[in-house]
Amino acid sequence: MTRLIVGITGASGAVYGVRLLERARALGVHTHLVATPAGLLNVHHELGLDRQALEALADEAHSPGAVGACIASGSYATDAMVVAPCTMKTLAAVAHGMGDNLLTRAADVTLKERRRLVLMVRETPFNLAHLRNMTAVTEMGGIVFPPLPAFYHRPQSIAELVDETVERVLQVAGIGQATPREWRGL
Structure with missing residues (x-):
């Protein structure tokens, strides 16, 4: 069974985490959700979902x-972890090994066990601290994946933009059932 940890933090873009949980369920991927208090606030503010509705989208x-x-614990085998969206605070905690809550501890475990960690960082513009923290996470084996939409498939809605990004994130996380649209050339 494929196991995926999904973290949701307080950055804008809660739709990515929610859609990731929905898509993982459709693919038969077992999900573990950790949503920070600020993440729950954003899910409610941006999508109108309460904690119970959000947690119902995850297996655990x-x-x-x-x-x-x-x-x-590293003894509990997971395949990957995605933080969607990922605040700069969470990025900094991961970059500096501060496992001060379950979300950052799980990210630290993911890195130490050499599993895939994908951070969908949501901030712009970046300052030097942000860039250095992204470099540190990348050097540790993590993947920094800002949710930047692709337009070459000519999406017709925000939902299409989100879905395509989520499919690509699932692919990068190593979920073999993901189906991002391939660029076929001109």
Whole structure:
């Protein structure tokens, strides 16, 4: 069984995390959700979902304070972790190994176990601290994946933009069932 950890933090773009959970369920991927308090606020503000509705999209939901949860240990095998969206605070915590809550601990475990970690960072413009933290995470084996939309497929809606980005993230995370649209050339 494929296991995916999904983190949702307080950056704008909660739709990416929610759509990721929906798509993972459709693909038969077992999901573990960790949403920070600010992430829950954003999910409610941007999408109108409460905690219960969000947690219902995951197979298992964990509180950020539950540092004894299964995903806090490398002995619990997962395939990948995606933080969608990822705040600069979370990026900094991961870059500096600060596993001070379950989300950042799970990210640290993902890196130490050499599993795929994808951070959908949401901030612009970047300052030097942001860039250095992205470099540090990349040097540790993580993947920094700002959700920048592709327009060459001529999307007709925001939902199409989100879906295509989510498919690409799933592919980058190593979920073999993902189906991003391929560029076929001109």
